[in-house]
Amino acid sequence: MEIKISKIFTFLIILLIAGFLINRFFYPPISIELPAPKEIPFVSVFYRDHMIVGKIGPIAFSVTMPDRKSIEKDIKIIKEAGFEGIKLEFVYGSAFNFLNKLTSWIAKKAASENLYVLGLLSGHQSKPKGRAFNEAELVQWENFVAKTVREHKSTIYFWEVWNEPNDDTGYFRYGSPKEYLELLKRTYQVIKRENPQAKVVIAMGSGYPESFDYLNELLSLGGGEYFDILGFHPIAARPYFIQEPIIKDSIKRMKEIQGKYQNRWPLWITEIGQPSFGEISEKEQAELAKMLLEKAKENQIPVVWFHFSDKVSADGFGGWGLVRKNNEPKPILEVFKSFKKE
Template structure:
């Protein structure tokens, strides 16, 4: 999902504010016809492979402290954090790690494993004609890889798993339109940079959003097939996907355009290209309780348990991250602001206990 991390840095808020958050139509949910979840199965994902995102953790020091503390106390092993190039390196040649250090340290110091997502590009690193585009791709893959290298060195002992970009298969997250050749160059260079620092750090491809080929976006299977053709197959240790399900329960719909179908197609692409031993990490999965595609809170809980159990049962599951730990603004008409396991005042939804029950 292309929601931007909220940062407690006044100078950055105009460019990276909640007003800039966007909704990806392909994530919309139909209300499930029933609330019975799929039965749990034995798969390759265990409690140690389950995590959450924490979009609002960096908004204020109090929010960061509370979210990092609660996630740790609730025995959620992993958190997915965006390490945003524009926040750290807003001006060419100038780096300010303050807010990102605070974010990383708050979770790391409480023993939570971090999946770091190196993503987005500062205005100075974007082609002039694309500077007004939402989440534009960088002009030079080498510049992006340089940032990844600097971040990897800085957090070498705190972030041991990196995801390279967020949803590069859709134009709204890799503007002005998907460019697999450019992304492949970014991935290849970033992988080499990370492994040169520490070959034991895990590198995950940028997670794909659920969509179909439409001339602007690429389906997950098409995206990864082209990525292999670009020679990037040796530049990730695992593939990542965001299996949002717009047809209802993930376990119940396998039609064209569904995430279950996309997972199967991506897996076949991996096997066909000699990557049967690699895993798929599901680095965002969730359901909203607000906005035009809202589920009731009980239905959200059942939806999440069904999806987690379905993904856990896959023998190639590498990890599952629920989007999101906390609502941005409970009751907002913006669907993306209501994905939390807890409300914006930190009172738990039914989904919190339900998800913790899958650990």
């Protein structure tokens, strides 16, 4: 009798473990077609809850590994808060294949809620430090871009090529403006071949006057032929990542560049955020976000908030999110809910 009870107990434990693993690792296929957008989504949020990355040997995986129901709940919160878009990162390198599959599922889930995705094609995690890609690596990058864009032809219509290639710290920096032009040109051609309706976005750090030197050189070399939307990140220094003078100066400088080239590209703030951390309260975070949205509305420049949840830290800071670690709303979420772009 004891043996029989033990077997039943063991079987139940196995079922529980199996259920947990299925919930964590099985994401049912989603078939969805989202019509091409008529405009840039005005308010979006960067979703990174699965982007705490660990490695086992050569394989990268999500340490947090949010379960399917949690992701679905997050997407609902984002949609109900009035966001029109969501930003997701696809990472170059074979080590990140599993992580990209999860990101792909999230993209399709977001599309099923009529959220337009800005797909960031990043590669700083795999690029050798101190130099741009060589020819063989560029070909591998092109293959990565082609596969990713092709898979999302009916769900993702905005693609950002590298994150802050002009980063002076060296962490994100791709190379010289001339070297980035080669990457941008080849990426643009691949994206347009795989999805002619897609828009190519570049995004420069723009928190300081010297940040614009890279962009100006890129454009003088003819880089403007290889993107459709001019993105920028007017992020200041810690602890106040959002500063009104920096926001105003960045917008002014970007509009001057835009005018110099006959207003051929719309502007988009594709990343900006402010953590409630240390001396900065959740209330102050919300006030800074409100000021940002007012400036965005005044200048008709769409915004991507960095990022959704306090679960994931960045730059040594927690508290970037619209919701706390337990998904309770922070005051900033109400700011976005009450925002009207018209």
